[in-house]
Amino acid sequence: MAFRIGIVGAGGIGHIHAAILAKDPRVTLQTVFDVDSARAQAMAARFGRQPARTLDELFKESDAVFVCTPNTTHEEVATQVLEAGKHVFCEKPFALNLKSAARLRDRAVKSGLVYQVGHNRRFAPVYKVLKSAIDKNELRPLSVHAKMNRGELVNPPWVWDASLTGGFLYETPVHMFDLMTFFFGKVDWVEVAARAHEHGELDDFSILLGFQSGLQATMKTFAHSSWHFPFERFEVYGKHSTYETFEMERISFTNGLETRTTTYDFSLATMHEKWGYVEEDRLFVDALEGKSPAPVTADDGYNVVELIETCYQSAREGARVHLGALVKKT
Numbered sequence: 001m002a003f004r005i006g007i008v009g010a011g012g013i014g015h016i017h018a019a020i021l022a023k024d025p026r027v028t029l030q031t032v033f034d035v036d037s038a039r040a041q042a043m044a045a046r047f048g049r050q051p052a053r054t055l056d057e058l059f060k061e062s063d064a065v066f067v068c069t070p071n072t073t074h075e076e077v078a079t080q081v082l083e084a085g086k087h088v089f090c091e092k093p094f095a096l097n098l099k100s101a102a103r104l105r106d107r108a109v110k111s112g113l114v115y116q117v118g119h120n121r122r123f124a125p126v127y128k129v130l131k132s133a134i135d136k137n138e139l140r141p142l143s144v145h146a147k148m149n150r151g152e153l154v155n156p157p158w159v160w161d162a163s164l165t166g167g168f169l170y171e172t173p174v175h176m177f178d179l180m181t182f183f184f185g186k187v188d189w190v191e192v193a194a195r196a197h198e199h200g201e202l203d204d205f206s207i208l209l210g211f212q213s214g215l216q217a218t219m220k221t222f223a224h225s226s227w228h229f230p231f232e233r234f235e236v237y238g239k240h241s242t243y244e245t246f247e248m249e250r251i252s253f254t255n256g257l258e259t260r261t262t263t264y265d266f267s268l269a270t271m272h273e274k275w276g277y278v279e280e281d282r283l284f285v286d287a288l289e290g291k292s293p294a295p296v297t298a299d300d301g302y303n304v305v306e307l308i309e310t311c312y313q314s315a316r317e318g319a320r321v322h323l324g325a326l327v328k329k330t
């Protein structure tokens with residue numbers, strides 16, 4: 001029997017998941033709830049379903065719930081889903097501060113239900129090539145540089161408001177923090193310099209990350225550059241090897257000094273595939289079936305929140321801060 005999926009939040013990312021899930025024969029897109037009932041109605045109609053009038057109604061009709069609501073609501077809505085005994089897929093960010101992240105992680109673990117965080121970049125083909133090269137020891141990272149810019153904090157209209165996003169680092173750069181630990185392991189310390197240019201929030205970060213392995217990475221992220229391509233990029237260097245990503249369109253690498261460069265170009269794939277959404281949803285359904293555990297866990301979500309909070313702390317103090325220092329304080 002197909003798993004019944006309910007979607008909470010009929011906005012941009014809710015539509016993306018709905019479109020992907022509608023193609024998976026293992027699930028039924030059961031119903032949608034949104035505080036804006038017209039949005040819920042429109043999305044449900046698009047998939048030939050009826051909207052739910054309340055969250056409870058959605059829970060009654062669902063085996064698993066996709067939480068696709070704004071950042072500030074994730075802990076509250078995901079907690080309600082867990083309390084209703086339903087499996088959770090919740091969009092990033094996992095939470096917006098350490099206490100909230102610890103509460104949610106503990107509830108998720110205790111529930112024994114599937115809990116997956118929407119760090120889709122892990123499943124983007126370019127990043128899978130990079131991860132596979134590291135796992136197979138074809139690339140032994142010795143030095144890393146990454147950037148993640150935004151063109152503006154104008155669209156959507158609330159994206160400039162730190163009280164709604166949690167701060168710029170919780171916006172798109174959150175993905176880079178997840179990828180950093182996914183590729184290179186645990187971070188030991190960070191040193192961060194940051195400035196505010198617009199809207200009174202820190203929106204320009206120069207970040208130095210020291211990993212437990214000894215590897216060091218730099219990361220630059222600025223909120224108001226332009227949409228000049230590529231606004232997202234990793235450069236990873238090993239001994240006489242360079243791997244370079246260009247958005248989620250392609251990855252090029254050269255292994256050795258006198259050799260050729262290989263490029264994998266994914267530009268013809270659909271955006272849903274290129275950005276990793278198709279695979280993350282497939283793996284969530286695999287986890288519902290018990291085939292494999294959720295690939296991005298509540299623990300992973302917590303670790304990203306801790307890393308971001310440690311970056312903000314370092315920026316405030318103008319000093320190196322070790323991971324774990326904030327946990328001791330709270």
Ligand SMILES: NC(=O)c1ccc[n+]([C@@H]2O[C@H](COP(=O)([O-])OP(=O)(O)OC[C@H]3O[C@@H](n4cnc5c(N)ncnc54)[C@H](O)[C@@H]3O)[C@@H](O)[C@H]2O)c1
Pocket residue numbers: 008009010011012013014033034035036039068069070071073077091092093118119120156
């Ligand atoms: N993983 C990714 O690549 C990615 C991409 C975009 C957005 N996101 C994340 O997804 C979330 C939603 O982003 P979006 O761009 O779809 O936003 P959006 O504004 O387009 O949609 C959010 C929807 O949630 C509804 N909503 C608000 N509060 C609600 C509540 N308490 N209960 C039910 N519905 C509620 C709104 O009415 C709206 O329809 C954000 O947390 C964002 O960070 C992730």
